[in-house]
Amino acid sequence: MDTPLFEINDKHELKIARKIASGGMGTVYEAIQMGASGFKKRMAIKTLMDDAAEDQEFVEMFISEAKLVADLIHENITQVYQLGKFKNSFYIAMEYINGVNLQDFQERHTAIQENPPEDISAFMISRVCRALEYAHNKRDADGNLLGIVHRDVSPKNIMMSFEGVVKLTDFGIAKAVHHMDKEGDVLYGKVPYMSPEQASFKVTDARSDIFSLGICFYELLSGEILFGNQETIITMQKIMREDVPPIRERCPNISEKLERIIHKALNRDLEKRYQTAGEMGTDLEHFLYDDGYGPTNLTLEKYLKNMFPERVPQYK
Template sequence: METPESMQQLEKLFHEAAGLGPRERSDFMARVRDSNPELVVELESLIAAHERPDGFIDSPVYETAAESIAKAQPALVAGQVVGHYQIIAPLGKGGMGEVYLASDTKLDRKVALKLLPVEFTNHKDLLRRFIQEAKAASSLNHPNIITIHEIGEIDSVHFIATEFIDGQTLKQRMKRARLKFADVLDVSIQVASALEAAHAAGLVHRDIKPENIMQRPDGYVKVLDFGLAKLTEKSSQSKVLDSEVGTMLRGHTKPGTVLGTVDYMSPEQARGQVLDQRTDVFSLGIVLYEMAAGRMPFAAATSVDALVSILEKEPPPLYEYAPEIPAEFQRIISKALRKDREERYQTIKDLLIDLKTLKEELSFTQKLERSKPPRSSAGLSTRRAATE
């Protein structure tokens, strides 16, 4: 059982181990296994994440990818042409490279055009696996999942053309104002619905976060960036295959590799363990908590502290920051954020059912309240007179 003392001890051990050389650290870890065996797994996870190339623990994989591609190939300017796509303007640096607003000159529509890192050209097997999984993502036909129009290559430049979403990310929306609970519930249901469709097709997203959720002006939510998505085995366990494509900038991954964005990782993801759809359940639980509370459930000053919190610490009760939130929604989040994935929702579908049931119950209650006849002023006057 995690305690404030064990948290402090874990952090102390991490800082001690981080400052040691390989041989000294090996001896140090051996002593830790003898004296604090219950902390060894978490400590090894923190050290492994800390030593990712390019300071990976402090830099989300998408940002790292964008920085790499920005150095590797020149930015395009308005008017330039890539195949039948004409560049209109840069949209920013997203997962898997530079993203541009472009015009599809064949179909006369706007698209978001992503140019993939040149590393894909140098790793044929990696590129093949990426295309395989991108095709799987493109087969998803769901209103809450971004549509992939085309995957191609022109002059050794690999690209992905997706629908252009004219809206704002959930991250941007939360920065502007606190969401009303009705909006929180609506967004939650739409994102869960998208993930249910992805999981049914054998895809685990692995990087659910507010930056990867967009909302159009008409209220429709779109889940973006399946750049870390994994095909799963067609088995009851739906475990992630060994061919990890998400780390295209670091070659092939293997057990122990940490993928995703630290603040939204599941405990098993932080440990580099084999993942299944329950990792998306946990990440979505973090997003739900953040929308409702206006703060992160595992708020921390550094990425290392965030990992420690995700692995060891329970989030503050939601009612401390949002007392108006229904108790049932708090229960849903609490179940989604169980550190032991066996105690979590076992499928996104189960979580979605609870969200929809809550929405129906709240809607019924509201209708019931509206159906009550208003108290007449005459009746009030009569009762007052009778008591005087």
């Protein structure tokens, strides 16, 4: 049975349906917003864990996340609805995604000993490119570039709904130009998906997110970990110093176009890497559509429902 989480007023409240995930500084729940005349809306609620709620730095990051992404309205970015406060802690109400994340997607393919199709993979990554392009180029009401960098592009933060829509989520450690005071002193992000400059404690820009997305793409197509799967100094050193193994060694039949795209995204030289996510997205779209009709949201929807039949009925 649903249990109340937050009472907004006498007639409006959020009710917990289930816990989705926990980690880092928060816990995410599926919840139902109750409104007047039987109104109901499913959403996700992100709350601070008890320990984090006592840490002023975590609280400030949590609030900054909500404020930073409040006006990020894009098909491929999870929408934030509200920053609220209950008792002594904050919560973020956001769009609920009926689907799986990229890690689930990879693990299912590993379990059946198959690599995902190139076109489906390229389509998903191209949608993340468009999400990043939008975020990177976002301006405030006065026309000033916000300078948003996600800094945590990783498989768990790339969602695919069962309607075939790709969503970049969790801007919890994203930075903007006016929130750069601690960068270079504190390491943020998941180590296995960091860019060389991020792992080196250097100031990051949009090109850092492109490198992280390149790692996701490499692992998606190859089915193998690129630099490591541990949050250790060894993984960081590999990211900073080791050459990226040619993906063709792991995927002998990979398209030459995709091969070039992946290695350009993973170039350690910032000037030789893709300069914008939009540029990478355009190259992927040329790969997908230049020769005819390529994948769409509907294509991905059908593929996901076929891959995860046991998860689909609850969303009918």
